[in-house]
Amino acid sequence: MTRVAVGAVQAAWDQASVLRSGDDPGRIPALGERIAAATATHGTGELLRGTIVLLCGALDQIGAGRPGGEQFAQRFIDTLMNKIVRQWSGYVEPSDLPMVRHVVAVAFAGRDAVAWREQTGPAPDSERIAMTCALALTADFVDHVNGPGVCEHRLLTALGGALD
Template sequence: MTMSGAQVQVGAVQAAWDQASILRSLDQPSAWPALSERVATAAALYGAGELSRGTLWLIGGALHLVGGGRLGGEGFAEQFTRTLMDKIGQWGDVVEPSDLPMVRRVVTAVFDGRDPVAWRDSAGPVPDSEPRAMTCALALIADFVDHVDGPGAADCGLLSALSRAID
């Protein structure tokens, strides 16, 4: 499956969404075992690096649902990114502060119209802690989409993007 040139395994994208879904369902722990099992299976099959790439693919898709740089232009992108960084920073027990600059660069790359997977692939090695920060970013962006467009909008929009990418 490709997105603007970068190839990502479909199963890795699905597992990355499962990881974000765990964060998004903190008040519903009954869903965690099934999601965790699917993530573990995908990690064994594809590797942690490919799951991380799946998360980046989803971040790109979720930010396109937000509207990329089109909504309000550059000012919107800057404000959105600043707010996102503040919210991710509040997850200090999960996210390493040293990973925040890369999250910012990935989000900026998407707002600039670049493929986040290809961009991150070219940016060098991925520290072990970075995928947690990216997963938190994905969960927060998806929550924003649901808040603006209604419950389930992120699921529906990303599923539609995944379907188009597979075709």
């Protein structure tokens, strides 16, 4: 698994938490400060890598990487893309959606999506926003199925080896 800076992973989760915090807007200023500090320290590229690591971890919780799940994977990816467009059409660049689709498909195929993404060339800054939306929606799905806070707890438990 690809290694990513701890601060970048935390900031990536903070970004998703901002999108998910409709019920607790009081958390947004503190999260914004942590995101800004991590961006200054690690750069937007490392935050994108952290977002992809977390997205893959959330996808693992719903069966990514397991054989025989191709039909579920395709339905999930289609639903995820439709929800991103519906919920964040004014926020996400449409040109970033194919990359999000590919990253999620690579994760469902059981491959290292961070390494795959890095091989495709430089990422525009806007891509991080689209990946964050995908992470937030996937985390919401996991929490809806397994209970509030489960996605974050499992991610923190599972990602120890991916952090440096």
